[in-house]
Amino acid sequence: MRREFCKIISNFRVANNVYKMVIESKSISKEALPGQFLHIKPSQNYDPLLRRPISICDLDQDKGGITLLYRVCGKGTRLFAEIKPGDNLDIIGPLGKGFPIFQNKKSAIIGGGIGIAPLLILSKWLKEADIYLGYKDETYMTDEFMNYSDDVCIYTESGSRGTKGYPIEALEKNINRYDIVYACGPKQMLRAIKRLCEKNLVECYLSMEERMGCGIGACLVCACESSNNDEYKKVCIDGPVFNSKEVNLDD
Amino acid sequence: MIDMTVNIGGRRLKNPVLVSSGTFGFGKEYSNFYDFNLLGAITVKGITLKPRKGNKPPRIMETSAGILNSVGLENPGLYSFIENELPFLKKYSVPIIANISGNTIEEYSLMAKELNEHVDFIELNVSCPNVKEGGITFGTKPESVYEVTREVRKVTNIPLIVKLSPNVTDIGEMALAAENAGADCISLINTLMGMAIDIYNRKPFFNNVVAGLSGPAVKPIALRMVWQVAQKVNIPIIGMGGISNWQDAIEFMMAGADAISIGTANFYNPLAPKEVLEGIKEYMIENGINDLREIKINGGVK
Structure with missing residues (x-):
């Protein structure tokens, strides 16, 4: 750093x-x-x-x-x-802490909106992950993802491109194929993915967002609820990537 | 050879540039950026007797040239601080200021007693706007500032700093009460009480409704309050509140501060303390000032 x-x-x-x-x-x-x-x-x-x-x-x-x-x-x-x-x-x-990289594990990468950003470099490093991307309407960076994976599924809320709907619907159908799921996107989406993975005993890593101050762990403002009720996690140093079991995304 | 030393309660600091409580963690985070031994002293994150989880997020909102924070004194508690956090800082020779908050006077006294052997200074936080109990409730009446300072004074023989809140009618009175009760030094200002509203949900942005404002936006107020306190007391003053560069620091010294402390600036410029120190040194050389004390009032403001 x-x-x-x-x-x-x-x-x-x-x-x-x-x-x-x-x-x-x-x-x-x-x-x-x-x-x-x-x-x-x-x-x-x-x-x-x-x-x-x-x-x-x-x-x-x-x-x-x-x-x-x-x-x-x-x-x-x-x-x-x-x-x-x-x-x-x-x-x-x-x-911050990045995504743990495991080779020889069947991985799914799922992103929503601008949350796809950290997933591109991840798909490059993982090489053979299946990729699920969701957008509101306009899509972006899809060609770049296709450079790194043969299996890129695109979803839009409006149906303007790819399949109409949300990428989690497809992930849900295929969840048993995967050892590990990596996700980044709106909190609502992460909450659903966490639930899906934990129900199916699939390891899951989530990249989180929170209003940040110093970015290095000194100011303690980027707090997020953790599964341990006695403390908050700090997105800047404990994350932004968390094992889904470390964080509590309920409202 | 220029003399930048500052004397606070009989303890000599090698220069007047400090870092403020709550903006510097327990040090570790900033150790990648420069050598702490360059600093006059380090004020560590405010501690309480028992661990505190802190306030429910959101905890920060950017404002024009400032920030509102609502951290709520999240900290691991006194004993974990001594055992787990202090050893790292002790590797440096830089003096350590422990900032303490209590729910009761007894808690303040107990913490001061326990810390007496471990740190170089104690800063009494009687001014945190983000916790319901303790903190600011001691800092808004001269009688309670006097009482808590007097009681802590009895149990500690290291220099005692009292950190004042700007959220009062007459800060000079608070400073005088602390001085009369035996404080060695006044530090000011803590954050100003502010507020933000989420206009789409028609709700206060923070769960606590109010939050603490800091950053360049508050500097003129902090400067004025340092000036006011300097008219009232004879003990040293640590000036802080929105100091972002060396020019700000010189202004605070001209208003009557003996030392200055960098707070919010650490968040956006982790090298701010080092840059401020270098700037003061250069200013002194360029203006033929050999002794830092000459910058202070009478020597400084005409």
């Missing part, structure tokens, strides 16, 4: 409000693991003040390229979208 000013290689829109940014850092890309994130300062001014945690979407460890996929949803990400190639960004990373 280090703090570095990284050069922006490219930054463009891939769908409505969704952007793909490639930054350059040999050292961070070498250290990074699937599921980890970068903590990025959107502005050198005091407004917005805090860094933004953004998942690592892909890595080119030879060239030092790090791909980030982000959705514009507030002040900070709106500033990210304005960044031009050649600019620099103040970055701390790689941070």
Whole structure:
């Protein structure tokens, strides 16, 4: 983990409000693991003040390229979208605990919306996972997933592309094929996946999101309910990837 | 050779740059960024006698140039702190300030007694806005500031700092009460009580309704309060509240602070304390200031 000013290689829109940014850092890309994130300062001014945690979407460890996929949803990400190639960004990373990688286990990867971001690099590293992607309407990054897996199922809520519906419906049918499920997406989706996997005794890893401060475990604000009632887990250091049994997603 | 040392309650700090309670964990997290021995002192995360789970999330909301937090003193408790957290910090020579909160005066006293041998300073937190009991309830009346400070003073012989809340009508009165009760130093300010509303659900954003505001947005208020306290007391002052760079730090010293503490800035710039320290040093050299004390009021503000 280090703090570095990284050069922006490219930054463009891939769908409505969704952007793909490639930054350059040999050292961070070498250290990074699937599921980890970068903590990025959107502005050198005091407004917005805090860094933004953004998942690592892909890595080119030879060239030092790090791909980030982000959705514009507030002040900070709106500033990210304005960044031009050649600019620099103040970055701390790689941070957090990533996905545990098991070879020789039959894996499913399931993502919803912008939650697909950390799953691309995971599918690259896992090589032969089955992939279930869900979107509201517009799809993005599906070709990239197809580069890493022969089995990519696409679902949209609107039915505009792929199968109409939610990816968990397909995962549910196939759940007995898998030793392990990796997921990232809206909390509601993660809750359903956790329930499905635990009911079928399938190991399950969830990448979680929470409002974050320091990103390194000092400020204690990114608390999430854990299965141990005496303590909260911190998404930045205990996660963002958790074994489903570690966290409590009930409201 | 410039002299940046600060004397607090008979204990010498090698420079005036500290880090604030609750923004620096128990140290470990920041040890990747620079050598702690550069710092004047480290104030560790606020501790209570028993472990505290802290408040139900959400715990943070960004505001214009600031943050609202509602952590609620999550900590492993006094004895786990001594056993599991302190050994790491003891590897450094940097002085350690333990920040303590109690539900009762007896709890404050017990904690101070137990910590007396283990840390270099005790900071009495009578100003946390995020817990129902303790904390701020001791810090909003001069009589109770006086009483808790006097009782803790009896059981500890290491320097005693009292951290004041800005959520009062006259902070000078609180500072004076602490001084009269035997405090060695005043630190200020803790967070300002604030609020945020989720307009779509028509509900307060935080479960506790109110939360603590910090960051650059509060700096002018903190500076004014340091100034007010400096008019009232003769003991040293640790100034804090939105300090983000060395220029802010110099302002606080000119307003009357003997030392300054970096809080929220640690969250977005983990190197802030080191940069502030270097900036103060350069400012002193450029302006021919040999002794830090010259920056303070009369030497500083004309």
